[in-house]
Amino acid sequence: MPEDRDWEAYKVPPTRTPVSEKTPSVLNPVSFIETVFNYVIDAPVTFVREWIERQQAKNKFYYYHQKFRRVPDLSECLEDDYLCFFEAEAQWKRDRMVDQEIVEIIRERLGACKQREGPNQFQNCAKEAEQLLQVTKAYQDRYGDLGVHGNARTCLMKQKHRMMEERKAQADASQ
Numbered sequence: 001m002p003e004d005r006d007w008e009a010y011k012v013p014p015t016r017t018p019v020s021e022k023t024p025s026v027l028n029p030v031s032f033i034e035t036v037f038n039y040v041i042d043a044p045v046t047f048v049r050e051w052i053e054r055q056q057a058k059n060k061f062y063y064y065h066q067k068f069r070r071v072p073d074l075s076e077c078l079e080d081d082y083l084c085f086f087e088a089e090a091q092w093k094r095d096r097m098v099d100q101e102i103v104e105i106i107r108e109r110l111g112a113c114k115q116r117e118g119p120n121q122f123q124n125c126a127k128e129a130e131q132l133l134q135v136t137k138a139y140q141d142r143y144g145d146l147g148v149h150g151n152a153r154t155c156l157m158k159q160k161h162r163m164m165e166e167r168k169a170q171a172d173a174s175q
Contacts, residue, residue, distance in 0.1 A: 110128040
């Protein structure tokens with residue numbers, strides 16, 4: 001590499017930075033109004049909003065997850081306790097809607113698996129098909145043959161009759 005450098009091609013930066021222009025002694029009215037607005041209006045509003053957000057973050061309220069307390073079953077109600085009958089009926093209807101949604105979700109999962117897997121659906125979706133079979137059997141055992149106008153009392157009687165048949169079959173098998 002040659003020792004003689006061309007100093008004009010590679011100029012050295014100045015050693016001192018230039019002094020910026022002095023600000024005028026008269027304030028700009030726009031910057032003054034901006035500053036007043038920020039301190040008088042914007043800062044308090046921002047402070048209050050952030051405080052409210054912090055309070056809401058501490059107490060999260062999910063309005064779409066309503067939790068009902070479990071009420072006594074129809075078999076636990078006293079003879080003339082109509083309020084208990086009503087609450088048990090409402091609880092049974094909620095349970096039935098939840099069970100219907102569970103069956104529907106499992107059915108949708110199986111449909112999505114079949115759509116995704118195509119011709120390999122019988123091997124790859126066997127777990128989902130088995131799960132749907134179990135869920136629909138459980139739903140049918142509990143709510144089947146009740147019809148549209150089924151209620152907690154007829155469902156309870158159906159379960160009682162099924163238990164009696166199972167005990168009778170067990171007794172016949174043991175003899």
